[in-house]
Amino acid sequence: MSDVIAKEVQDLEMAPQEAFVTLYEIEVIEDTDSTGQSRTLYFHAENTEEDIKFNNGDTGSQPKIYTAFPMIMQGVESRGDGASNRPTVTIPNVESILRSGSAFDTESYPWDAENAYITGDVVTYDGKQYVRELVTTPTVNSTLPSANQTANGNGVWVLATASDLDGKNELVLEDLIGKRVTRRQTLSKYVQVGSATAPSNHFQFPKSIYVIDRISAKNPISITFELSSPFDLQNVKLPNRVVTSQYCPWVYKGWKESNTDVKSACYWKGTVRDTFTETGGTVQLAESPIMYFYTIDDEPLILHDLGTYTNANTVQDGTVSSLIFTTAHPSGGRNYGINGIAYVPSGVAGVPDMFFQSLQSGNTQTPSESSNQWRVVRVYTIWHENETYNPYIPDSRRSDYVYDKGIVYKCLKTNTNKVPGDNPNFWVQADVCGKLLSSCKRRYQVKGAKRFTLSDGNRGPDNVYNHRPNIPLSRKDRGSLSGSSVQVSSYNGTARFHGLPKNEFDNSISLPFGGFPGTRRLR
């Protein structure tokens, strides 16, 4: 409550122009950031058909226009004990007054209550139409969308449905359930009735915020919503997390700047930590362009297309000029350097057709899963429409892996020309978190292995195995095979590299692990 109004209301006699004025706000699209202008509808039920202007003090100094609307809110009270009260709000049972073409729909920005998209903000990409979820300032972004891509902070593009494209607002009153209702009270001298300029101050009594919980009555004339306190929703617990000791409950890579819900604090982007670069005295945050992938068992996934095979008994310590898969010999005798990759063909003891990464230098052991000097790595190729991919039924970890549009997939069924992202029957995402603290550590604290210089002469930053992509824009985000060279991946406009991680960790990076490792297990 504003100090001024708190003082004024103490007076026993209030001036004639100091009438109580009640204003209402209904949120039609859930607020996801501080700029939302079109998501709240402003009403008043005062004894006038004119608009009322009031600067509610929430966003800037621009007064809001409260439109005359027959509604009544009853039962608002505050109690120190007992169950919180459940007021009701009654409005006319006429959905069309909130729909397309109504004063509320055209007042500021057109909105679509059903889909929470800005209608009309549609772009065509790759023959399909996309709409942008309402996240920030509604300006049409020229960045081409791809599914679930965050385009420069301007929103997330999703495939448009027919009702998105008809430009109509399909609100039904039931959509209001779960939305917030705010009741404000002030004195009439702080509002302006009609078109004149509103007073700039925003003195008001404490506002009441409720959530529409259910429809308690509906008849041909009116509809009554029962409201509840935002903290009084059934089945909602605080904190909104389950305490587990071992497993992380966050959605893998689920955190976004625009996403303020509590489903995930996992902000890993599949790269090493962002670095700061200084250009002309300006410090900028630069996202590392090197991608790392791990399976659910925390085995590194590395790009096979860049490697060459050798039988040479060389030290693979990273000083060589390209990634080499050294084929293990049945009688042993190879000498592997740290981070070197060994290929185990059939005929050598152990599981055939496996790849291992040496965890120490001077490693002469035969690669095997049980050795502490080796760890398993899985290899993937760039997905190509002409290739046939196969699962490996006896051990699905050895199925074919492919990379497409920034994601590594594992084959579930033999297929040709099934786009991985669009065919969940044939492909499953392979880059999945193991949910353990060790999984978290491997990802967040990743360090790149020694540098491998590729034949095209492009080098990335030190300590990374990289490949500079060189692809036409039309093939954006999808690698392709062309002759013997590999063309890989520009993701979201930034050149990306496929990395080979070390088995070392950057311990200066804290982990957002969502579990509670210190908790005792309850039996």
Place this chain on the structure above:
Amino acid sequence: MASRAFSFSIPKPNDSFSIGTPQKDMFTDLTAKYGTATSGGGETVTDIIEYNFGTGAATSVEIKFDRGFARQTQHRALIANFGDGYEQRVRDGINPKVESFNMNLANRRWEEIALISSFIDSTSPSHFNITLELETIKVVCNAYNVNIGHDAVQSISMQLKRVY
């Protein structure tokens, strides 16, 4: 300066207006009641219009209230009573004045009463304007009574409520 008045004005019924306007609605209403036949003995819609508006170019007629026009006013106020007898009072919202009016038009020609009742019928439940002194205010009429004292001489009384 305009002169003080207690009156309201009725537009001339006219078939050429679009549906939804008082002019068209009144014309339709009066036609249904009195017909348009010329052999009606001077009691058709045309005769009613001619009686009230004359044969000239007048598009509206002003109806002045009779003596005995009554005006009731209430104020909506929020009042908090304290035990010591003090009250804290504050106006309740915008336009807290609740006004209602009783209006009589007694012993008029039936043509005039037919026009007035038709006007209310075609306006309700929306508002129309009346002039009180020098102020034009919006009112709604929820009920009216017509008293037929004589075939040709009738009275009408209305209850009006102010809206904003």
